Amino acid sequence: MSLTSSTTGGASSLDDAPVSSFHRRIMVVAMGGPFCDGYLLGVMGVALGLITPALALDTLWTGLTAASVLVGVFIGGAVFGPITDRVGRHLMYVLNLATFVVFSALQFFVTEAWQLLVLRLLIGIAIGADYPIASALTTELVPRRMRGPALSGLVLAWWVGYGVSYWVGWALTGLGDDSWRWMLASGTVPALIFLFMRAGIPESPRWLASRGRMDEAKAVVRKHLGQEVSDEELLAEGRQEKRGGSGLGNLVEIFKRGYTVPVVFCSVFWICQVAPAFAVRSFHVASDIGLPELLYSLRDDVRLQRYVEQQLGRLVQHDARHGSDLLSTLREYLVAAGNKSIAAKHVGLSRQAFYQRLRTIERLLGNDLESGAHRTQLHVAVTALDVLGGAGGTVRPASL
Structure with a gap:
């Protein structure tokens, strides 16, 4: 869908608007979420070998600690997509990174295995929530010509964050018996940086239009994109079925509408990619207890x-x-x-x-x-x- 300018003479739509510094800022800020996602997942691969003896984890608790964040990712991705549609992209955008900051910092103070498990589960939920949040705000605020690179940039940022977490983790190993605490808490730093960078990012005018908040939508377009849009054009953009219910209900709706084959294909593709990337890697580091x-x-x-x-x-x-x-x-x-x-x-x-x-x-x-x-x-x-x-x-x- 596109928001078209109300000016006459064939003014270009917002989808075809010239790329501006605002659009570039959106791309950089949006990449902060996936960067933190990869960082928070990857750092456990370094820390878990030290956590196991420090918290006296047996095989069961080691597996639960490593898997908890992945379970959280599944829950967050399934549930927070429709929640983001209901409450807005901007609010969830900020709350998501604030969650990274708080829960990452709390990991430094854990004394029991169950405490770490709960925190990793909550971090995983926040990570899963960030996927629909970042992609939705990116696609709705950048022109059509930038969407491919912008979405690819989200994936790239994830891998950069994952790689950086290993370098930071190894650098912190010299801090002694509690080095694993610093590793886990270090995720607070990039989360805080991107949280401040997200300040001032507006709500999506497409989402505002879908909720009937026309004046606010036009104000966002005018302030940040320098264009004018009419009520009729915003109403045309806002005419979409409002989703409700849980995330699982919307997944069922996708299958009912004939998207079974694309969903299965994409799911299998991502499973083949992420399983050896960080799921197997986490357990490999945890189970490969060397001298x-x-x-x-x-x-x-x-x-x-x-x-x-x-x-x-x-x-x-x-x-x-x-x-x-x-x-x-x-x-x-x-x-x-x-x-x-x-x-x-x-x-x-x-x-x-x-x-x-x-x-x-x-x-x-x-x-x-x-x-x-x-x-x-x-x-x-x-x-x-x-x-x-x-x-x-x-x-x-x-x-x-």
Whole structure:
């Protein structure tokens, strides 16, 4: 549908209006919602491995925590489309981001698994609600020539937010035992930024026309698009059946009107896209508990601290006394799986100098570094030291 100008002489419709700074602003602001959607979903992929031991989550609760936000997305998408039609795009636009801000911040303070589950469910509902909100306001406020790029931009923004969440999550891992709290709460920052950017975005004149609010619709068109429209033209634009009931009822209506095949096709397409993208990824990170995660869960066990001291104590003390960095040399050697040439290249030493360092390490530890069993023991000890002492193992355990 199009809002046509009331000026004579074939003035172009709003659908064909020239692109303005207002339209570009709408595109950028609309992309903020999907950006936050992707960010809030993606950051859990980094945080969940730390949340599991911190909140003592078993397999059931780990799965529920990861899945809760996805359940919320389904509910939000089904229910808030028709609600947006009833109360307006602008109000839901602002409330949606405000919900991101509040619930993201509250995640920092959770102490029980059920609290995190409830918050993730509510965040998921807000994410699901944002899909119809952002797309509706975008398509109703931008000219026809921009709608394709604008809607594509919403998808792109989602993936950018998803990718940024992983970079931020990994950057925050060095904050200690509570780093997962900062990861989850970090979603407050982009949500606040886009919430302020959404201030001043008007209600859709198409929605106002559909509700009979002609003066308000004409005022929006006049102020932001510099055009005049008549009551007759607004009434023509507003003649559409007002939806009511729940979101599920409207889904049934879609099938009744003969859209079954397109709906099934689009649904299968999106399932194939999003399942490996973030559903499987969340559970993969949660279930792929490697050596660092296992040792992290044992970080308070005095036996682990004693093991590290037994295996690496002399080496750490030697580095402290002489200002050397033999521990880093050993770490690179173990990472290279005993390949001396590769390890020497990584530390920037000649092979002769690197071999000399290895002989010093063997003398201090009393281990044969050519032995696979000894390398395995040392690898566990070095990884445990990293867990106990912080990122990179730069802080020594107290027992050392």
